[in-house]
Amino acid sequence: MKIIDLRTMRGPSYFSVKHHKLIVMKVDLEDFADKWSNAVAGLAGRLTKLFPELGKSRVVSDSVKQSAKNPPLTKEQLADGEPLGHVIQHVALELQRLAGMPVYWGKSYPAHEAGVEFVVFAYQEERAGRVAAEAAVEIVESLCRKQKTDIKGIVNELHDIREQEFFGPSTYSIVAEAASRGIPYIQLKNSNIIQLGYGVNQKRIWATTTTYTSHAGVEIAGNKNRTKAMLRDAGVPVPRGTTVYSPEGLRDAIDELGFPIVTKPLDGNHGKGATINISNWKEALAGFKAAQVYSRAVIVEQFVTGFDYRLLVVNGKLIAAAKRTPAAVVGDGESTIQQLIDKVNRDPRRGVGHEKVLTAIKADKHTMAILKARELTLKSVLPQGETLYLKSTANISTGGTASDVTDLVDPYNVLLAERVAGIIGLDICGIDLLTTDIAIPLNETRGAVIEVNAAPGFRMHISPTEGLPRNVAAPVVDMLFPPTSESRIPIIAITGTNGKTTTTRLIAHIVAAQGYKVGFTTTDGIYIQGKQLQKGDCTGGQSAEFVLKDPTVNYAVLETARGGMLRSGLGFTSCDIAVVTNVAADHLGMRDIHTVEEMANVKAVLPRTVKKDGWAVLNADDELVFGMCRQLDCRVALFSMNENNPRILDHVENGGVAAVYEEGYITIYKNSYKLRIDRAAEFPITFGGRATFNIENSLAAALSAYLAGFGRDEIKTALRTFVPSATKTPGRMNVYRFPDFEVIVDYAHNTAGIEKFAEFLDNTPATHKVGVVSGLGDRREEDTIGFSRVIGRICDEVILRQDRDLRGKTAEEIRTLMEHGLRLDKPDLPITYIEDEMQAIDHILTTAQKGSVIVMLTENISGTLKKLDSYEASLMEKTAK
Numbered sequence: 001m002k003i004i005d006l007r008t009m010r011g012p013s014y015f016s017v018k019h020h021k022l023i024v025m026k027v028d029l030e031d032f033a034d035k036w037s038n039a040v041a042g043l044a045g046r047l048t049k050l051f052p053e054l055g056k057s058r059v060v061s062d063s064v065k066q067s068a069k070n071p072p073l074t075k076e077q078l079a080d081g082e083p084l085g086h087v088i089q090h091v092a093l094e095l096q097r098l099a100g101m102p103v104y105w106g107k108s109y110p111a112h113e114a115g116v117e118f119v120v121f122a123y124q125e126e127r128a129g130r131v132a133a134e135a136a137v138e139i140v141e142s143l144c145r146k147q148k149t150d151i152k153g154i155v156n157e158l159h160d161i162r163e164q165e166f167f168g169p170s171t172y173s174i175v176a177e178a179a180s181r182g183i184p185y186i187q188l189k190n191s192n193i194i195q196l197g198y199g200v201n202q203k204r205i206w207a208t209t210t211t212y213t214s215h216a217g218v219e220i221a222g223n224k225n226r227t228k229a230m231l232r233d234a235g236v237p238v239p240r241g242t243t244v245y246s247p248e249g250l251r252d253a254i255d256e257l258g259f260p261i262v263t264k265p266l267d268g269n270h271g272k273g274a275t276i277n278i279s280n281w282k283e284a285l286a287g288f289k290a291a292q293v294y295s296r297a298v299i300v301e302q303f304v305t306g307f308d309y310r311l312l313v314v315n316g317k318l319i320a321a322a323k324r325t326p327a328a329v330v331g332d333g334e335s336t337i338q339q340l341i342d343k344v345n346r347d348p349r350r351g352v353g354h355e356k357v358l359t360a361i362k363a364d365k366h367t368m369a370i371l372k373a374r375e376l377t378l379k380s381v382l383p384q385g386e387t388l389y390l391k392s393t394a395n396i397s398t399g400g401t402a403s404d405v406t407d408l409v410d411p412y413n414v415l416l417a418e419r420v421a422g423i424i425g426l427d428i429c430g431i432d433l434l435t436t437d438i439a440i441p442l443n444e445t446r447g448a449v450i451e452v453n454a455a456p457g458f459r460m461h462i463s464p465t466e467g468l469p470r471n472v473a474a475p476v477v478d479m480l481f482p483p484t485s486e487s488r489i490p491i492i493a494i495t496g497t498n499g500k501t502t503t504t505r506l507i508a509h510i511v512a513a514q515g516y517k518v519g520f521t522t523t524d525g526i527y528i529q530g531k532q533l534q535k536g537d538c539t540g541g542q543s544a545e546f547v548l549k550d551p552t553v554n555y556a557v558l559e560t561a562r563g564g565m566l567r568s569g570l571g572f573t574s575c576d577i578a579v580v581t582n583v584a585a586d587h588l589g590m591r592d593i594h595t596v597e598e599m600a601n602v603k604a605v606l607p608r609t610v611k612k613d614g615w616a617v618l619n620a621d622d623e624l625v626f627g628m629c630r631q632l633d634c635r636v637a638l639f640s641m642n643e644n645n646p647r648i649l650d651h652v653e654n655g656g657v658a659a660v661y662e663e664g665y666i667t668i669y670k671n672s673y674k675l676r677i678d679r680a681a682e683f684p685i686t687f688g689g690r691a692t693f694n695i696e697n698s699l700a701a702a703l704s705a706y707l708a709g710f711g712r713d714e715i716k717t718a719l720r721t722f723v724p725s726a727t728k729t730p731g732r733m734n735v736y737r738f739p740d741f742e743v744i745v746d747y748a749h750n751t752a753g754i755e756k757f758a759e760f761l762d763n764t765p766a767t768h769k770v771g772v773v774s775g776l777g778d779r780r781e782e783d784t785i786g787f788s789r790v791i792g793r794i795c796d797e798v799i800l801r802q803d804r805d806l807r808g809k810t811a812e813e814i815r816t817l818m819e820h821g822l823r824l825d826k827p828d829l830p831i832t833y834i835e836d837e838m839q840a841i842d843h844i845l846t847t848a849q850k851g852s853v854i855v856m857l858t859e860n861i862s863g864t865l866k867k868l869d870s871y872e873a874s875l876m877e878k879t880a881k
Helices: 044-050 075-080 084-098 125-142 152-165 169-180 216-221 222-233 247-257 280-294 338-347 365-373 411-424 474-478 500-513 541-549 562-567 598-601 622-631 647-653 692-707 710-721 751-762 781-794 811-823 836-846 861-880
Strands: 002-010 021-028 106-110 117-123 186-189 193-196 203-206 241-244 260-264 275-278 298-302 307-314 318-325 326-329 387-389 399-403 428-433 448-454 493-497 519-524 525-528 531-535 555-559 575-580 610-619 635-640 655-663 665-670 671-677 736-738 742-745 767-774 797-800 831-833 851-856
Touching: 021 084, 021 125, 044 075, 044 084, 044 125, 084 106, 084 117, 084 125, 084 152, 117 125, 125 152, 125 861, 169 186, 169 193, 169 203, 169 474, 186 260, 186 541, 203 474, 203 531, 216 222, 216 411, 216 448, 222 411, 222 541, 247 260, 247 280, 247 298, 260 280, 275 280, 280 298, 280 365, 307 411, 307 647, 318 411, 326 338, 326 448, 365 736, 387 781, 411 448, 493 500, 493 647, 500 519, 500 555, 500 692, 500 710, 519 541, 525 541, 531 541, 562 598, 575 692, 598 622, 610 692, 610 742, 635 647, 635 692, 647 655, 647 665, 655 692, 665 692, 671 710, 692 751, 736 861, 742 861, 751 781, 751 851, 767 781, 767 836, 781 811, 797 811, 797 836, 811 831
Parallel strands: 493 555, 493 575, 519 555, 575 610, 610 635, 635 655, 742 851, 767 797, 767 851, 797 831
Antiparallel strands: 002 021, 021 117, 106 117, 186 193, 193 203, 241 298, 260 275, 260 298, 307 318, 307 428, 318 399, 326 387, 428 448, 519 525, 525 531, 655 665, 665 671, 736 742
């Protein structure tokens, strides 16, 4: 078995609109191509022995048990017979689950090639999903071949990936709360920073620091001496203490403070390097050295007697409180300390790192130092009932436990915590204090605030060992996005075979004309507020995210091509309006899409992501596009070049909204009313009404703008002021009028597109029509022949060239196909073959007949436009002389 193709989906895609994080792999089963699981002797037994949990029913979520949508793969099913692709899918999912990543959804189905399967399954972490994919294929093949298989190594690798890349529990709680409110999120590349919301409405979090976290507050909290001084000046009880830099200074501090004491680094956090309840010089020196690992300056403080409490303040309000207990074991008179640790770690709530509610206890250097100070080892046996604390701090990340005490906090202590957060200046603040009873005012128990933390962990509050879990993420999201605020920006997305770039630009122009700061993507680049920031084909998910991450953008218009939806999915989860211009035979045979119907299913991904109160704008003249209506939960609006289209008439009669081309006008139909926008011939993009394909694009744009809430006059004015040019619409109907001839530069590259262009050229007067064209190597032979046949019909002469990228075919193969198609209807059509595009353009510019129209269907848009600009400049220079 071998993997032919491996893709990662990061949003709605052809493979699933609902499940956004998917691995898609194409597997050649090779020797096992014609076999199902029941045809491989003993496979069922070997597989379930290796994965005992594979076939068991399990809880998929808090409230939903595993259902028919996520069926287990039982031993009985394997014995009855399951496709091996289905087996690989379940193994890939189970490997991730064993590593602490609860993923369940998947599917598998045959590819077009014999013996090849598509295997699609969910992932939690992208890298883990890809590793699981490769491992699953190897494991299933090994089991089929009765080879020895060990999964421990791969599970450990997956677990390590999870710990390295998965959101920590604090970050996850905030992201999950935001997502539950419909607030989108993007993880910024190569960082742990999460963007919540889009464009100008975005906010950011980094663990539990936010857009509103004060840098000064973080600096103050990071300096324990400064923190303590500010709190003391404000009347907050704090321990007496000093800062030392040497053993001599440590001895002087002890002489002044007396035992017991606490040592901790001046700039430490999360309990690192801290040692508590030190009662002799030996322990003090060890604590001093442990603190100096993190900071040369070491704080020495009085040890305040009491329990360790963490109070969490968000946006000035106490949200939660927890009583924390350091990692500990209780003796039974028989077991060694190591055995007691192992027993505690068998608690199913404990795992590695942040994997579970509690963290497994590790006997690290700090633990060993505690044991040594008490003249114990891991082999020592504790007496019955004796409690041994294995850490000097109560952090959950080192194996500690926490009990929720939010409802017990005395009002004095509530006010104290809220004052402390304000004094230090933190929007999210963790306050550590020691007291005998949190239900009694701190000033009465002789307790003290011992530390203030920026970016406090949430795990002890959202998953306490005992007591009520607290949704501490909710007030964070409330702070970032108050009830009246917006998190999203409007998104209009456009797809289709032809016309999507022009439609995108038209809509972006209309929106920008109303004063919005628009970001839009096209096949020629990314534009922010009219400025091109990236060049090239920018119609995939990453380009969409580029726009949605921009903090200046308040409206997004996104061209969305089939390539991105098949390669990695959309860069957004939902949109307000989705436009589908048409579906035609183009790019067939690529990315395993072989029919126009399959291509329509790809394009249908976009309207299926429209919000329920949004709009899908569909071409009623296109059978496949109109057929998308059946898959949609949103509202539907139609457009048509035929005012008598029965689909339009039925739709409007039933209360629908539509746009039609009637009596030369772009008209909006709503119920029995007509709203005429303007005569289509008045829009420069239609070239006086000759470019019918741009009338169609104008219909889609006008209808989208109307649904977005723009008025008739606003739409009319914007369409009248959209003038196609090499700078505004590069490669889309760029017309150069020279003294003796005219040049039209366009990007038409498929049969449907060139047929639309042919209608325009047929209505364009000229003494001689010349095409400068090439074929595409990644198209089917019938597509290349069909495309070239239309060109041959509309042209009197053809200059045949080659693209720089031949895309899988040889230059001779493409030339042969093109010449065959060009001469199907005109056997004597003059064809000049010039391989290099720039040389071909030079040739036609120097040989063009007077009164001719030259059509350049270009691959190198920028190079072609630059050459024509240069030619135009040279003519002007000659005229000036």
